[in-house]
Amino acid sequence: MELLDRYLEAVKKHLPWERQDDIIAELRANLEAQLEDKEAELGRPLTQGEAEDWLKQIGQPIQVAARYWPQQYLIGPAVFPAYWFVLRLAVFWVTILYMIGVALEIAVRSPSWTAAFEGVLRVPGVLLSTAATVTLIFAAIEFMATRYPGRWPAFAAPTGDWTPGALPPVAQEGARGQKPRSYAYAVAEVVFGFVFLLWFLLVPHYPYLLLGPGAAYVHGSPFQFAPVCVQFYWWVVGLNALQLGWRVVDLLRGSWQGPRRAQRITMQALGLIPLVLLLNVRDHAWVTLRHPALDQARYGGAMEAINRAIYIGLSFMCALAVLQLLWEIGRTGLNLYRKRAAAMR
Amino acid sequence: MTITENLFENLRLELRRGCLTLAVLAQLRQEHYGYTLRKALAKRGLEIDESTLYPLLRRLEAQGLLTSEWREEDKRNKRFYRLSGDGERIFAQLLGEWQDINAAIHLTIDNMQSAEKE
Numbered sequence: 001m002e003l004l005d006r007y008l009e010a011v012k013k014h015l016p017w018e019r020q021d022d023i024i025a026e027l028r029a030n031l032e033a034q035l036e037d038k039e040a041e042l043g044r045p046l047t048q049g050e051a052e053d054w055l056k057q058i059g060q061p062i063q064v065a066a067r068y069w070p071q072q073y074l075i076g077p078a079v080f081p082a083y084w085f086v087l088r089l090a091v092f093w094v095t096i097l098y099m100i101g102v103a104l105e106i107a108v109r110s111p112s113w114t115a116a117f118e119g120v121l122r123v124p125g126v127l128l129s130t131a132a133t134v135t136l137i138f139a140a141i142e143f144m145a146t147r148y149p150g151r152w153p154a155f156a157a158p159t160g161d162w163t164p165g166a167l168p169p170v171a172q173e174g175a176r177g178q179k180p181r182s183y184a185y186a187v188a189e190v191v192f193g194f195v196f197l198l199w200f201l202l203v204p205h206y207p208y209l210l211l212g213p214g215a216a217y218v219h220g221s222p223f224q225f226a227p228v229c230v231q232f233y234w235w236v237v238g239l240n241a242l243q244l245g246w247r248v249v250d251l252l253r254g255s256w257q258g259p260r261r262a263q264r265i266t267m268q269a270l271g272l273i274p275l276v277l278l279l280n281v282r283d284h285a286w287v288t289l290r291h292p293a294l295d296q297a298r299y300g301g302a303m304e305a306i307n308r309a310i311y312i313g314l315s316f317m318c319a320l321a322v323l324q325l326l327w328e329i330g331r332t333g334l335n336l337y338r339k340r341a342a343a344m345r
Numbered sequence: 346m347t348i349t350e351n352l353f354e355n356l357r358l359e360l361r362r363g364c365l366t367l368a369v370l371a372q373l374r375q376e377h378y379g380y381t382l383r384k385a386l387a388k389r390g391l392e393i394d395e396s397t398l399y400p401l402l403r404r405l406e407a408q409g410l411l412t413s414e415w416r417e418e419d420k421r422n423k424r425f426y427r428l429s430g431d432g433e434r435i436f437a438q439l440l441g442e443w444q445d446i447n448a449a450i451h452l453t454i455d456n457m458q459s460a461e462k463e
Contacts, residue, residue, distance in 0.1 A: 027399060029423045030379040034395075059396045067400035 003051045004031060007061060014065030023068055031058070074139050076146070083138040087131060092187070094130045096248065098123065099194045107201045116198060153330045171220045186247065188258035195246040200237060222295045223303060226288050228281045235274035243267055261332045284311045355380060365393060367443055370428060370436040373411060378423040402426055410435060 008031075009069070012024050039045055046054065058064065075083050102119035109115070199209060208215035246263055250256045278286065287306045289295045346354070368391050372382055379399050388395055405411045410432035411422050428436060 023403070025422065026379065026424045029421055030383075030395065030399060032421065033378075033380040033423075059394070064396045067396050068403060 001035065001046075001051065002030075003048070003055065004035065007055050008060075010061035011065045014062050015068055019068070031045060073142060075135070079145060081137055083134070086138070087134045090130050090134050091127055094126060095123070096190065096194075097189075098126050099198075103194060103198050103201065106198070113202070113206065116202065175310045181257055183256065186251055190244065190247050190251060193240070193247060195235070197240050200240065204233065222290055222299050223287050223306070224290050226281065226286050228278060229286060232274050232278050235277065239267065239270055239274075242270070260333075261328070265325065265328050265332065268321065268328060272318070272321050272325065275314065275321060279311075279314050280319055284308075286310045289291050360371070360416075364443075365397070365401065366393070367439055369398070369405065370410065370439070371430045373426055374433070374436075376425050376426045376427040378418075382426070405432070419421060 008024050008028055011027065012020050015023050035046070035054075099119075102116070106112070106115050106119070203210045207218065211218060243263075247256070284307050287303055287310070289299060289303055368386060369382070372385055377385060379395075382402075383393060383395065383398050384440060387399075402411065402413075406413050406426065411426045411428045412432075412454060413426045415422055415424050417423075
């Protein structure tokens with residue numbers, strides 16, 4: 001039957017090449033026997049239409065051939081959980097490290113909007129290449145695990161190398177019943193921390209990012225900031241970078257849910273340093289005149305008024321920061337005392 | 346096909362997959378070639394597509410559960426399959442497992458039905 005020959009030839013094209021002839025010979029014997037039965041039942045050969053219906057019912061050649069292939073996965077169910085875990089970790093940390101790299105590059109080289117924009121535009125490419133690399137590595141592991149199952153026991157089957165006691169504790173509610181910080185919240189803190197740092201690093205070059213339309217007025221005004229303000233700025237950058245680093249370490253160690261009292265106290269204490277630095281400026285001159293010889297008579301009074309206002313503001317902020325620090329230290333001490341007392345009961 | 350029908354079809358295929366293997370192993374305690382095996386199973390109420398049965402025979406042979414040989418019958422070369430020694434042992438274990446599952450399911454259903462009647 002010519003139609004059957006054509007059908008078998010079409011199936012053969014899609015079979016594993018080393019077994020093609022064997023499979024086709026067997027399939028031919030089975031289908032010819034079936035055809036004989038059908039024709040004996042009808043008492044005549046099948047018509048073209050009947051033969052077509054019969055072969056259609058058996059299935060498309062490519063689908064019939066596909067059944068003879070072993071089940072193949074790029075990444076199979078045994079390896080997939082590890083792959084998914086590593087992929088998420090890799091994508092997350094590559095994003096963080098890439099953003100640190102971009103922020104540093106922008107800060108060190110030439111801070112500009114174009115550089116920041118280009119850095120953001122490169123993110124999808126970086127993520128795609130990370131995902132592709134991880135996928136390729138795990139596809140290779142899957143391949144090896146399938147070919148040499150005995151040598152990849154960790155992926156091929158669950159092992160007994162774990163103890164329930166090593167599992168992380170259930171998240172505890174905060175002292176006042178607040179929910180513990182979620183992973184998403186901790187990640188968002190890190191991401192927005194980077195965005196803030198990036199923005200803050202751009203401010204000296206693009207003051208309108210901070211002052212808006214007022215930047216033009218400051219630029220054309222007879223006043224300028226004293227050099228101590230630059231020191232203050234870099235202190236703030238440093239403190240933010242430190243806090244960010246701390247949060248990144250928390251994420252890396254998996255301790256983002258833990259209490260952050262030590263972190264808060266340290267940051268508040270360090271935050272006092274730039275305030276004290278500003279307060280100790282000689283003559284309380286945070287704002288000076290660009291051209292004192294020319295403008296002293298006209299703007300000298302205004303400059304003094306501005307500096308006086310800054311002094312009052314700074315003193316108030318400093319007092320507030322000290323009180324906040326004392327309050328935090330007191331609260332932490334009290335909590336520690338309560339814990340110790342509870343433990344002794 | 347609706348979502349429910351699709352779900353049912355997937356579950357049905359999943360349920361059938363293991364049962365078909367068991368039925369094929371049971372039937373191949375006696376020698377058969379592909380087409381007569383298909384007819385024998387159909388006669389007992391278990392219809393299997395050609396494109397499912399013939400590759401399944403190959404897989405079971407590759408796993409060492411079946412043995413096969415080419416032989417001429419009715420002027421045509423055919424590949425005959427039967428259960429191997431390993432196949433017989435594993436078939437007996439699988440059969441025991443299937444009977445336990447079957448008994449447990451029946452027991453569960455009977456309990457539910459008697460609870461509903463009360």
